[in-house]
Amino acid sequence: KASVMDGDKFDNEMSTDSPETTKAKSELEKLQEDRKTLPIYPYRDDLLKAVEEYQVLVIVGETGSGKTTQIPQYLHEAGYTKRGKVGCTQPRRVAAMSVAARVSQEMGVKLGHEVGYSIRFEDCTSEKTVLKYMTDGMLLRELLGEPDLASYSVIMVDEAHERTVSTDILFGLVKDIARFRKDIKLLISSATLDAEKFSDFFDSAPIFKIPGRRYPVEIHYTKAPEADYLDAAIVTVLQIHVTQSPGDILVFLTGQEEIETAEEILKHRVRGFGTKIAELIICPIYANLPTELQAKIFEPTPIGARKVVLATNIAETSLTIDGIKYVIDPGFCKMKSYNPRTGMESLLVTPISKASANQRAGRSGRTGPGKCFRLYTAYNYYTELDDNTPPEIQRTNLASVVLSLKSLGIHDLLNFDFMDPPPAEALLKALELLFALSALNKLGELTKVGRRMAEFPLDPMLSKMIVASDKYKCSDEVISIAAMLSVGNSIFYRPKDKQVHADNARMNFHTGNVGDHIALMKVRSMKRARDIRDQLEGLLERVEIELTSCPNDLEAIKKAITSGFFPHSARLQKNGSYRTVKHPQTVYIHPSSGLAQVLPRWVVYHELVLTTKEYMRQVTELKPEWLVEIAPHYYQMKDVEDAGSKKMPKGQGRAAEQPPVSGINLTTVSVKHLA
Ligand code: ADP
Ligand code: MG
Numbered sequence: 001k002a003s004v005m006d007g008d009k010f011d012n013e014m015s016t017d018s019p020e021t022t023k024a025k026s027e028l029e030k031l032q033e034d035r036k037t038l039p040i041y042p043y044r045d046d047l048l049k050a051v052e053e054y055q056v057l058v059i060v061g062e063t064g065s066g067k068t069t070q071i072p073q074y075l076h077e078a079g080y081t082k083r084g085k086v087g088c089t090q091p092r093r094v095a096a097m098s099v100a101a102r103v104s105q106e107m108g109v110k111l112g113h114e115v116g117y118s119i120r121f122e123d124c125t126s127e128k129t130v131l132k133y134m135t136d137g138m139l140l141r142e143l144l145g146e147p148d149l150a151s152y153s154v155i156m157v158d159e160a161h162e163r164t165v166s167t168d169i170l171f172g173l174v175k176d177i178a179r180f181r182k183d184i185k186l187l188i189s190s191a192t193l194d195a196e197k198f199s200d201f202f203d204s205a206p207i208f209k210i211p212g213r214r215y216p217v218e219i220h221y222t223k224a225p226e227a228d229y230l231d232a233a234i235v236t237v238l239q240i241h242v243t244q245s246p247g248d249i250l251v252f253l254t255g256q257e258e259i260e261t262a263e264e265i266l267k268h269r270v271r272g273f274g275t276k277i278a279e280l281i282i283c284p285i286y287a288n289l290p291t292e293l294q295a296k297i298f299e300p301t302p303i304g305a306r307k308v309v310l311a312t313n314i315a316e317t318s319l320t321i322d323g324i325k326y327v328i329d330p331g332f333c334k335m336k337s338y339n340p341r342t343g344m345e346s347l348l349v350t351p352i353s354k355a356s357a358n359q360r361a362g363r364s365g366r367t368g369p370g371k372c373f374r375l376y377t378a379y380n381y382y383t384e385l386d387d388n389t390p391p392e393i394q395r396t397n398l399a400s401v402v403l404s405l406k407s408l409g410i411h412d413l414l415n416f417d418f419m420d421p422p423p424a425e426a427l428l429k430a431l432e433l434l435f436a437l438s439a440l441n442k443l444g445e446l447t448k449v450g451r452r453m454a455e456f457p458l459d460p461m462l463s464k465m466i467v468a469s470d471k472y473k474c475s476d477e478v479i480s481i482a483a484m485l486s487v488g489n490s491i492f493y494r495p496k497d498k499q500v501h502a503d504n505a506r507m508n509f510h511t512g513n514v515g516d517h518i519a520l521m522k523v524r525s526m527k528r529a530r531d532i533r534d535q536l537e538g539l540l541e542r543v544e545i546e547l548t549s550c551p552n553d554l555e556a557i558k559k560a561i562t563s564g565f566f567p568h569s570a571r572l573q574k575n576g577s578y579r580t581v582k583h584p585q586t587v588y589i590h591p592s593s594g595l596a597q598v599l600p601r602w603v604v605y606h607e608l609v610l611t612t613k614e615y616m617r618q619v620t621e622l623k624p625e626w627l628v629e630i631a632p633h634y635y636q637m638k639d640v641e642d643a644g645s646k647k648m649p650k651g652q653g654r655a656a657e658q659p660p661v662s663g664i665n666l667t668t669v670s671v672k673h674l675a
Pocket of ligand 2: 064067068159317318
């Protein structure tokens with residue numbers, strides 16, 4: 001076929017100026033052969049014709065059919081990249097990186113050259129980049145600088161069925177762009193069959209179906225509910241390993257910690273068998289897994305051995321691992337939920353939906369007949385699981401999204417073109433929070449502070465902390481803290497066999513009970529945190545905040561922290577628990593905190609995590625009068641008066657006399673809109 005020849009020719013041209021030319025030619029040829037075996041390949045020409053004919057196209061094809069890796073290459077081969085980049089969004093950072101790596105291999109170019117990826121705090125692209133994989137959140141940020149996406153000829157919103165908040169917002173924005181940029185092409189691709197909904201949203205865009213190849217999957221249920229699904233999953237892995245024919249195993253777990261526990265127990269039990277059983281290769285995969293370890297899951301399993309992949313939801317549709325024949329599905333995932341009344345967000349282990357369960361089962365039948373072991377009963381499946389997971393926009397804190405939309409000049413949020421609108425209450429809560437942080441004025445318009453905050457790819461409370469550091473002359477320290485908080489909780493790494501060591505090392509940073517935020521500031525040696533910090537430093541310059549340092553003035557640093565996190569304040573109770581000030585709720589200091597034994601009277605926290613109790617994670621002590629000083633519109637004296645404590649310093653009472661400018665104004669204004 002002529003078009004395929006063109007494609008091959010292009011690949012060779014691409015690789016001539018690349019250092020990869022030295023790579024064995026046969027390896028590239030093998031990859032090119034593999035490309036032709038994917039289910040999407042026979043539809044290549046039809047697909048390109050459809051893209052040429054229609055501006056917006058919905059593409060549906062089962063996971064593993066080649067949508068993500070092939071479509072951008074087809075578009076490149078057909079010349080679309082001569083007019084601009086092809087951007088392909090992914091809800092998950094690991095998927096964006098891994099897919100970009102794969103496509104650069106297939107094209108025989110160096111990652112970051114013609115094929116690159118962009119995820120928060122990591123830009124692996126260059127002038128040369130024509131195929132750009134990125135998280136949906138990154139494209140949203142790019143829109144702030146390039147509202148018409150002028151540098152793109154095609155945008156592919158991939159994994160549309162995941163319905164992350166960023167993807168949902170992108171739907172509304174790219175639909176609008178397509179109306180005035182007739183030359184841009186939009187592809188909305190999804191792994192599930194609810195394509196009608198996407199088509200309806202995009203003014204009845206045609207649906208292009210890629211027929212999948214699916215082998216039968218035998219579904220097994222447990223006879224009775226499992227009390228401990230992790231243990232049940234491990235036992236099932238071992239049973240499959242010793243009784244079933246060759247084929248790799250995929251186990252769906254809920255998060256990093258669970259995966260690490262499972263890995264450790266499995267290793268231990270396998271050791272117990274000695275040489276009586278075949279080799280079992282254990283591969284974990286989750287969002288924070290270091291990049292160098294991610295590639296391991298794709299390595300072919302040696303003959304005679306068996307691979308078991310312990311994965312989060314990421315393996316449900318975002319990543320395809322070849323060779324999986326057995327799936328173990330405990331039926332749970334971690335899901336965000338949000339209470340708009342209290343403004344509290346939590347990540348809870350929740351039963352999955354039927355749609356998820358079916359996706360998971362399908363992962364075993366890609367290359368041959370498969371088996372799926374559901375660690376729940378058939379009764380559970382049919383009567384207790386919801387059909388679908390509600391989109392994230394309906395169960396999340398929207399402050400960050402609202403700030404982005406406001407900076408894009410979209411003021412009337414209630415009338416934004418949402419595929420499924422968020423609860424009005426959640427929108428109001430977001431407006432209220434942004435107002436409290438002084439990012440919006442009473443009319444809901446972006447303030448100078450808000451404009452500065454929007455430049456930072458961070459949660460608004462963190463951005464506010466940075467913007468406020470200008471006033472306290474400690475931006476240097478505060479961006480270090482923000483960088484460390486952004487790296488996640490992997491900073492104080494606790495290898496299972498060295499926990500005591502790790503905890504001792506961690507406690508060294510807590511000398512003087514400085515609190516967790518300050519401790520983080522002291523450990524900022526990690527490379528990733530340093531990279532993030534460098535970027536934040538660049539952004540400071542952009543919003544014209546000078547880099548200032550006051551390493552010994554901890555009060556100034558704590559005040560900057562409080563400026564961003566004052567809505568997260570809590571006061572000690574007699575029994576050692578805490579009570580949050582604004583929406584009273586009982587919470588505790590997380591045992592990993594340096595202040596867990598200290599129990600200061602007043603604290604601000606970074607986030608709440610619910611495990612056995614509602615815990616505050618990353619905690620810093622504060623003086624209650626700071627709350628009134630920093631956020632007089634939010635706290636009155638009566639909120640922070642401490643029975644038995646001395647009077648507030650003079651001058652602090654002023655705020656109480658003024659009628660507080662509370663969120664009420666904003667609420668009444670917005671509710672009118674609603675009616
Ligand atoms: P879809 O987007 O339709 O789910 P993909 O384009 O992601 O499909 O996958 C097509 C094929 O490419 C799959 O067989 C998968 O195994 C392979 N593949 C994708 N990413 C990688 C990778 N990082 N390493 C090796 N193979 C990969
Ligand atoms: Mg895909």
